[in-house]
Structure formats: C-alpha cells, structure tokens
Amino acid sequence: MKVMEIIILSIVFTPAKALFDIGVGIADVTGPSAEVPFMGYANLDQKGRGIHLRQFSRAFVIGDGHVRLVFASVDVGMIGHGVREGVIQNLMRHYGDTYNEQNVIISGIHTHSGPGGFLQHMLFDISVLGFHKQTFDALIGGITRSIIRAHKNIVPGRIFFNQGDLLNVSINRSPKSYEANPEDERSKFAYNTDKQMMQLRMMSEEGSRPLGIINWFAVHPTSMNNTNKLISSDNMGYASLLFEEEMNPGKLPGKGDFVAAFASSNLGDVSPNILGPRCIDTGEECDELRSTCHGETGLCVARGPGRDMYESTSIIAGRLRDKSRELFEDQSATEIVGALKVIHQFVDMPNQEVIYYNRRSRSNIKAHGCLPAMGYSFGAGTTDGPGARAFGQGSTMDNPLWNRVRNLIHEPSSEQVECHGAKPILVPTGELNFPYEWQPSIVSTQLAILGSSPSVVVAAVPGEFTTMAGRRIRDAISEEIEAVVGPSGRPLAVAIAGLSNTYSDYVTTPEEYTVQRYEGASTIYGPHTLTLYLHQYAKLARVLVEGKTLDPGPQPPSIDPSTLISFITPVIFDSTRWGTKYGEVLEQPPAVAYPGEVVRVKFVSGHPRNNLRQEDTFLSVEKQRDNGEWDIVYTDASWSTKFIWMRTSFLLGCSEATVEWAVAERDAPGHYRIRHFGNYKYILGGIYGYEGVSNTFQVLNSHRKIDDSPLRR
Known part of the structure; x- marks a missing residue:
C-alpha cells in the first residue's frame, strides 16, 4: 500500500479527539567503526572494519498531561546502567526533573554488530578489550539527542494497539531446554517461540499524519554472524529503516519525521537462522543437547533463510516490516485511552528472598537470589555464534582441569556453588570485584501502563528472557492487575521490552535452568532468577494500579570512566604513502x-x-x-x-x-x-x-x- 493510501485510510478510522501528547525523534548513535571489537559474540577477532548500516536511537515521548514516559529503542547490543544514567543526567540539565529514573526506558535491540566497551562491568568489557569511552560517549550523546528531538516534536495525538502472528522468522535455538517446562504449560501454546508482534501506532490529533510505531517481536538480531566486521543494526534495525523509507519518501536514512522502532522482546532462546543448526563440515544435524559435531562446538552453526548473512538479514527484515505494515493498516486496531502510569525500582538481586505465590501451580515458592556466576555452557556460545571448542552446551558436571584453571582466578565459595545448584560455575563473577564489579548485582526494573480499560503494559526487563520466561512474566503482571481491578481491567497485552536499562545476561525458567544450555548457564542469579522477577513485576503492577509509591531501591554504583581498564589502542597519528594525499x-x-x-x-x-x-x-x-x-x-x-x-x-x-x-x-x-x-x-x-x-x-x-x-x- 502506498504512503498516501495509508494516510487516507488512517483518517477514515481515526477519531477526532486527541488523548495523548506524543513526540518522536531519531538520532545517530554510531560508535567507532574501526579496530574496536563488537559486543555480542565475545569474539576478539570480530573487530570493526567499517559500516554497513549506521546505528540509530528511536525515541518516543508520551504524556497524558500529568505523567511523561520516554521509550527509546537503540540499535545497540544492550543498555548498561552507566549509559542510562548519563542520558538521564543530560536530560535533567535540559528539562529539570521532567525526565528521570522513574519514567525513562532505554532498550537495546540486541544487534551483535556494534562496537563494545560501554557496559562498565568487567566480564562484558573484557570480551571487547575493555571499556571504550568513545563508544560510551557516542551512545549517551546520540540517545540524548533522539529524546530531545522527540520532546521538541510533541503534538496532540492518539495511540492504537494491535497484534498478530508472524511465522517463518524465528526458531527456538534451545528446544531441549524449552521441553523441560511442564507439558501442561507447553500445551497452551502452538509454538515454542512467541510469534506475536505487538504494535503501537501513533497518529496526530486529526489523524492525518502518522507519527510513528513501536513494535515488539521476539527474535535475536543475529542474522549477521560472528564473521561480520561492518557495523550493522542487523534484521531489526534494517526493518526499521525499510518502514521509515516507505513513510519518509525522498529522505535519507535517519532524516525523516516518521519513526519506526522494532524493539526487542523475550528473545533469549529465539534465533532468526530458521534453517537451523547443522554441522558445517558434513551438513548433518548437530547433537541437539550439546550443539556439537563430532564433539566440537565450533562446527555446529545455524544458518538461513538466505544464502549468506546479508541475504538472511534482508529476508528477515523484510518479513518483519511486512507484518508491521499489515498491523499499521489494520482498521480493527484498538484505541488506547485513559491515564499513563510509570513505576521504577532498583533491586539487589543476590539479596532477594521472597515467598512467591504461583497461580499456575497454586503453591508458594520460596526463592532467593545468588551472587552472579556464569556456568560452563556459557563458554560454548550458541548455534548463532559458537564459542570455545573446549565447551559444549548442556554441561551440568564439573571438569577438574577447567576448575583448576578457574581457581587461578578465583575459586567459588561453597555457598556460591550450593546456591547455583545445577550450574557448574566457570566464572564466579559475583565474588570478583577487581579491578571493578564483573557483573551487576543491582538491576533496574520498570513498568508502564498506557491507558485504562483498554490498556497496554510495557515491562522493561534488564536482560534476555527466554520464550517461556517472558510468557510467565506477562501472566504474572496480567493476573496481578486483574486481582486488583477485576477482569475488566486486564490489559490488552503485556509487551516485554528486553535488554532495558541494565544488562544482566539471561533469564530462563527454573526448569530450563536445570538443562544448563547457554541460556541457563548465563542466568546469573541462580535457579530462581525468574521467580524473583515474577515477584518483583507483580509487585510493580499491584503498586502501580493501586496508585501507591515505592522506595527507589538501592542505587547501583556510579563508576568514574577514567578508572576503567582498556586495552584498545588509541589512534596516534595518520600518514599517507609517498606521493599520495588524503582523499586521493x-x-x-x-x-x-x-x-x-x-x-x-x-x-x-x-x-x-x-x-x-x-x-x-x-x-x-x-x-x-x-x-x-x-x-x-x-x-x-x-x-x-x-x-x-x-x-x-x-x-x-x-x-x-x-x-x-x-x-x-x-x-x-x-x-x-x-x-x-x-x-x-x-x-x-x-x-x-x-x-x-x-x-x-x-x-x-x-x-x-x-x-x-x-x-x-
């Protein structure tokens, strides 16, 4: 459908009265494109050598006259606390306390093809040769600009919601883990990944001008594999560019008025490489549990649907864009009306002890957190990007040799080993604080409710939730709201906004955790990590609908970037060959x-x-x-x-x-x-x-x- 047809159609089914203040903005956040390792695959050979697609931040400001919400979807692997803190400090210098810790959500789309060194935690930064201030500053500056532009573009407008299934874009890369979940729970779902695309469409007051969209769909942006050395926003970022190109005819990328965010969701175990994993030497199927071929991890790699990573990225992006456009044109979309509510709280995960009532099992669960730790299968990587050949997924037993190597750095305490249960610990990150914190203990949790009867909930989560973990979070939030306000107040949908505000790796269900594939080995607060989050997000939902307030929680440590370690060599000087000049x-x-x-x-x-x-x-x-x-x-x-x-x-x-x-x-x-x-x-x-x-x-x-x-x- 042509752009003018879309606008005319929008006028037909858009009422005339405005309900929200809406602003959209986009800004370039592209970091250093040369000789800085990419964040995501932990492959030091994957150092940047240029640009295929620039990175952008897409920001949306929504207000109801009393409350403001910022949602920024950024073409980056994930968001660290330091980045969010820097953005909020910048905004407060411009607008006072209009934008603050309570109402700013910053979500990374999770591309694995962007420069690293911005997370300010040792384990994450060491995989990219340490902290890199140029990357850090580029992200903070670009995200800030996108929000300022959104603020300046605020107009009266309307918001519509709908959702629909999108097939042939995603597969579950850890089906053995998924199958560990109870059969009666799995039987409720047709697929082992979430196929729903949830979308908000924002229109001007009179309905004649589309302002932007935000959609959430669960798939990893790993169509570009770990051999790629050009900055890329991968399938999700390219889908945004495709939609924006159609809606901003004649404009260069990142320069139009219409902004389309394809945001991350519960993508933890979801791959875009839909042809599945195969042994690259024989073409045979990999070992399904350990993702190895002839005992070697590096030979089991997922591919497709294209002939190479560029074609695969283009195909997946095109399918995402097509579904989004279908939803955009759908006349049955529900208008969101009513108030806007936002809540935020920091949580010290290792020190959490809760009694959580599980409505599914009708029983109480006593759960406690652990100091962060990474398991053996973390070293194996995934079928989207295999890791060290010495490791395989599904490792639930210690290896004496690797334990001795690990102990040269730090031997985990007996309490740490007991707390993590099925996970054999490879790196006891929570007990390591030299030269600075290796992984976060304090995380950001945040919830926003748009409208009331009908409403849409946005749950900003600080990591990569698996398919079933995301489903349980959605249920916990919906059930808590229904318990307070009754069935009529149950939200239309709960969108999981993944990789938001803090990065704390993966979150699996307790059942998936016992299998200890990559996702379980990277669930850092122990087997009840999800249980703690279920309790926390249910609490946020209850407090929010009751109109109460929460204490802000313990503040994460603020880190002086000048104290962080970096092994990335600076640019000393440039020169030209004899007889040539720059630009020749x-x-x-x-x-x-x-x-x-x-x-x-x-x-x-x-x-x-x-x-x-x-x-x-x-x-x-x-x-x-x-x-x-x-x-x-x-x-x-x-x-x-x-x-x-x-x-x-x-x-x-x-x-x-x-x-x-x-x-x-x-x-x-x-x-x-x-x-x-x-x-x-x-x-x-x-x-x-x-x-x-x-x-x-x-x-x-x-x-x-x-x-x-x-x-x-």
Whole structure:
C-alpha cells in the first residue's frame, strides 16, 4: 500500500479527539567503526572494519498531561546502567526533573554488530578489550539527542494497539531446554517461540499524519554472524529503516519525521537462522543437547533463510516490516485511552528472598537470589555464534582441569556453588570485584501502563528472557492487575521490552535452568532468577494500579570512566604513502555500471575513529541533475552501500577506505559519482578533515550507448 493510501485510510478510522501528547525523534548513535571489537559474540577477532548500516536511537515521548514516559529503542547490543544514567543526567540539565529514573526506558535491540566497551562491568568489557569511552560517549550523546528531538516534536495525538502472528522468522535455538517446562504449560501454546508482534501506532490529533510505531517481536538480531566486521543494526534495525523509507519518501536514512522502532522482546532462546543448526563440515544435524559435531562446538552453526548473512538479514527484515505494515493498516486496531502510569525500582538481586505465590501451580515458592556466576555452557556460545571448542552446551558436571584453571582466578565459595545448584560455575563473577564489579548485582526494573480499560503494559526487563520466561512474566503482571481491578481491567497485552536499562545476561525458567544450555548457564542469579522477577513485576503492577509509591531501591554504583581498564589502542597519528594525499582515489569506478553490479572506489584515508561523523556520513553516492548539480542518493546508513576501512601500515599509520555500492533495479539511469569524507590526525596534534571524489560514471538499465556529453565529464 502506498504512503498516501495509508494516510487516507488512517483518517477514515481515526477519531477526532486527541488523548495523548506524543513526540518522536531519531538520532545517530554510531560508535567507532574501526579496530574496536563488537559486543555480542565475545569474539576478539570480530573487530570493526567499517559500516554497513549506521546505528540509530528511536525515541518516543508520551504524556497524558500529568505523567511523561520516554521509550527509546537503540540499535545497540544492550543498555548498561552507566549509559542510562548519563542520558538521564543530560536530560535533567535540559528539562529539570521532567525526565528521570522513574519514567525513562532505554532498550537495546540486541544487534551483535556494534562496537563494545560501554557496559562498565568487567566480564562484558573484557570480551571487547575493555571499556571504550568513545563508544560510551557516542551512545549517551546520540540517545540524548533522539529524546530531545522527540520532546521538541510533541503534538496532540492518539495511540492504537494491535497484534498478530508472524511465522517463518524465528526458531527456538534451545528446544531441549524449552521441553523441560511442564507439558501442561507447553500445551497452551502452538509454538515454542512467541510469534506475536505487538504494535503501537501513533497518529496526530486529526489523524492525518502518522507519527510513528513501536513494535515488539521476539527474535535475536543475529542474522549477521560472528564473521561480520561492518557495523550493522542487523534484521531489526534494517526493518526499521525499510518502514521509515516507505513513510519518509525522498529522505535519507535517519532524516525523516516518521519513526519506526522494532524493539526487542523475550528473545533469549529465539534465533532468526530458521534453517537451523547443522554441522558445517558434513551438513548433518548437530547433537541437539550439546550443539556439537563430532564433539566440537565450533562446527555446529545455524544458518538461513538466505544464502549468506546479508541475504538472511534482508529476508528477515523484510518479513518483519511486512507484518508491521499489515498491523499499521489494520482498521480493527484498538484505541488506547485513559491515564499513563510509570513505576521504577532498583533491586539487589543476590539479596532477594521472597515467598512467591504461583497461580499456575497454586503453591508458594520460596526463592532467593545468588551472587552472579556464569556456568560452563556459557563458554560454548550458541548455534548463532559458537564459542570455545573446549565447551559444549548442556554441561551440568564439573571438569577438574577447567576448575583448576578457574581457581587461578578465583575459586567459588561453597555457598556460591550450593546456591547455583545445577550450574557448574566457570566464572564466579559475583565474588570478583577487581579491578571493578564483573557483573551487576543491582538491576533496574520498570513498568508502564498506557491507558485504562483498554490498556497496554510495557515491562522493561534488564536482560534476555527466554520464550517461556517472558510468557510467565506477562501472566504474572496480567493476573496481578486483574486481582486488583477485576477482569475488566486486564490489559490488552503485556509487551516485554528486553535488554532495558541494565544488562544482566539471561533469564530462563527454573526448569530450563536445570538443562544448563547457554541460556541457563548465563542466568546469573541462580535457579530462581525468574521467580524473583515474577515477584518483583507483580509487585510493580499491584503498586502501580493501586496508585501507591515505592522506595527507589538501592542505587547501583556510579563508576568514574577514567578508572576503567582498556586495552584498545588509541589512534596516534595518520600518514599517507609517498606521493599520495588524503582523499586521493586509488581505484576508480568503471565507466558504466548496470543493476546487479557492485561499484567499488578506493581512497587514501585517515582513521575513522578521528571523527565518528555522527549525523553525517563517510561516503555519499551522488546523482547528477540535468543542470550539472549533484544530489545525494545514498550514504553509509543505506543498505546498498558499504564503507570498508583497512590499515595498510601500522608503523606508518597508513590506511585505505573502500566504498562499495550495489546498483539495484530501482536506481535511475544517469551519471553518478562516489565521494568519501574523513579526518586524519597529525602526528604533532590536531585533527583535520578531507574529502575525495571519484570519476563520474554512468548507470544504465540496459546495454545501450554511453552518454559522453561534456556536461557529464
């Protein structure tokens, strides 16, 4: 359906009275694109070498005249407390206490193709060579800008909700763990992953202008695998760009008024690689429990649906976009009316002891937390990104050799071993505090209720909940609200906003925990981690609907970034080869190109970390007008381009940048050129800009004669 048809349709079924104040904003958060390891796969060889898709923060401000809510979905692996704290401090400098710990939700989409070093916890940062302030500052600055833009764009508007099933996008990557859940519980669901896409559609007051969407769907953004070295927002981020491109015709990525957030949900055990895991050497099925081939972890890898990771990303993103658009056009969407409510509390998970009444089993469960620890299967990784070959998933027994290696760092206490039960401890992170905290003990928990009868609940959770863990959280919240206000007050839906505010790894059900696949081994507060969260989110729901308040809970430690360890080498200087200059073209494009071909241009470059060029670009593909002027048609945020950086001499500080543009059928015939923008660092100090431009070349849609008129030269 065309954009104008969508707008006309919206007018038809949109009432005339405004109920909410709504603002949307988008900003570039792209971090350092070269020589900084990516966060997600814990693969030190996966260091950035350029950009395929830029990272963005998509922010939404919603108010009812009394209460404000900020929801920001960010193209990043996850959100750490320090990042959220930095954003809130920035907002308070602008707006006082309008935006604060109570009402700001920041959720990472969980791409594994973005620079790391921003979480300020030793275990997470050491996997990417330590803390990196440039990444940290890039995220805080970009997220802040997106929220400020949303605040400035506030208009009276309306919100509509609907949901629908989306198939052929996700599989459960740990089915053996899922099958450990009670059969009577599993029988309630048709699938072993959640297939519902939940979506909020925001419209202007008169209904003539779509403002944006937020949807939640459970799938890992791991279509781009651990061999990728170009920054990418993966399937979820590309789905956002596809929807925004349609709604903002003629605008470059990240520059339009309409904002589409494809946000993370309970994706813990959900893979987009729908062809499933196979042994890469034989093509045979892997061992289902341990995800090994011939006893080796690294050979069992999940793939699909495309022929390579780029095609898989495009296919999954397209299916996500198509479903979202279907929901957007649905005339049966329910309007959300009534008040807005938000609540937040920090929780010290290891020190939690609760009696939780389980309505499903009609029994009380006594649960307590553990100091954080990672199990053996953590070392094995997943079928989306295998880890060390020495480990396999499903490890429930100690290994004396690995215990001796572990004990060189720190031997877990007997209390720690007993507390974690089925998990053999590989890294006792909660008992390690040198040089700083290895994993968080205090986490953020947050709940928002939009509207009242009907209402939609957004549960911001500090980790990766598995499919069944998310279902139990939804039930606990819905049942608690119903217990207070009656069946008529039961929410339309509870959306799990994953990887929000704090990152504390995974959350499985207690039954899944006993299997100790990767997700269970990475459930860091012990077998009753989920039980504690069920109690906490039920409490948040009850307090919120009763109109009461909670104490803020214990504050997480604020960390001075200057005290954190980093092994990432800084950029010392740049230089050029003898006889060349920055921006000089080393490889020119062909004279003519056709759809389906890739145009490549190579430039003498400086280091990309000299200037991240946020809200800008390292490249442009430009088309010439009839009057000789040039229009930018693609940047480094566009799917069809790649910015690839390579160091050619470490000692001399020389490097090259290659720009690739995949010409598509939709690209109009004409004359084009490619430009590269960058900055170099002088050895005696100072950073200076440069640019380079290729020869003009012609794009044809058929093999006809090249136009060689003087204007085009």
